[in-house]
Amino acid sequence: MNIVFESPDQPDVIALIAELDAYQDTLYPPESRHILDLASLKQPNVLFAVARDGAGEAIGCGAIVLYPEFGELKRMYVSPRGRGQGVAKRLLALLESRAIDSGCKLLKLETGPYQHEALALYASAGYERRGPFGDYTNDPLSVFMQKRIAA
Template sequence: MRISLESPAQPDVIQLIDDLDAYQKPLYPPECHYGIDIAALSAPNVLFAVARDGEGTAVGCGAIVMEPGFGELKRMYVRPENRGQGVAAKVLGFLEGEAKARGCAMFRLETGVSQPEALSFYARAGYARRGPFGTYPDDPLSVFMQKEVAG
């Protein structure tokens, strides 16, 4: 498996984002969806990582939006057939390393109450629950988490 920073505007990566949306949209009402689109993922302040298998197929992705004072994790996804192989942990570690190399020492995220696997994954990765941040409302269907790393 190879993980690298890539453009999200590639057909196989767009399919990953579409698959993520197809999974998440039935879980929450429209006003509780906080995903960002391909244009936003292509912004200069976004680190977008893609995991590819030995054949070059995109099997997972994730992003960190570099905000003043923290990086926000967005659009983490691994294809169902590639889960349980450590792909998500490797993508997360890669993104945190890239952000840390750019001076980021705090990571935040928003996920949903109907995603227990994601909640467990982030807790295992050292993320702790916190209150809303940035422009997020205090949404009862959202879970906000944060992780600080040593500089």
Template sequence: MLQIAFESPDQPEIISLIADLDAYQLSLYPPESVYALDLQTLLQPHVKFAVARDAANAIVGCAALVLTPAYGEVKRMYVKPEVRGLGAAKKLMALLEQAARDEGCPLMTLETGPSQPEAIALYQRQGFERCGPFGDYRDDPLSVFMQKSLR
């Protein structure tokens, strides 16, 4: 049984999970194509940080929603490999989408990479469609940009 809730990212178990995510991203892409948010950014009031915990209360996944006036961007989506396929990512995305809707966000966006076909498939199942770069992103062959209208 998974529990999904918003929590502070400033916890040792979460910091360790984010380090795993960084190592994973850097195994797939060069550093200049990894658009990671640091802990200080994740602690800002316009960022909602969601955590997935297993039945033993261990943290097994996380995702963040960065709210701007124009959109909410999904960042730091990660589920430990050993618990993938149990619905954690889908539940994390549902919580982020509800938070975006609660804030009146018209659009959800995200950036992922072509070396993560499972992630792209998950986002497509959640209603996201490919789009061009948004915000401060530049066109990058190692980036896949996606969006979902909440209207």
């Protein structure tokens, strides 16, 4: 497996993101999904990483949007064919490392209460629950977390 920073504007990555969207469609109504579209993921303040299997197929992705005060973790996903191999942990570690290299000291995220594996991953990586941030509002279908990644 290889994880590198790439453009999200590639057919296999676009298909992976579509897979993520289809999965989230089964869990949450549109008003509770806070996604970034492809154009947003291509902005210069976005770090976008792709995990590829031995055959070079995209099996996971994740992004960090860098703001002046913090970074926001977005679009973390590992396809079913990539699960159980530590892909999500490695993606998260690489994203955190690059965020630190970019001067980020605090990461925040929004996920959903029905994504138990994601919640467990973030908790095991040191993320703690917090209230809404940025443009988010209280929503029973949102879980907000954060982690200080640098002093």
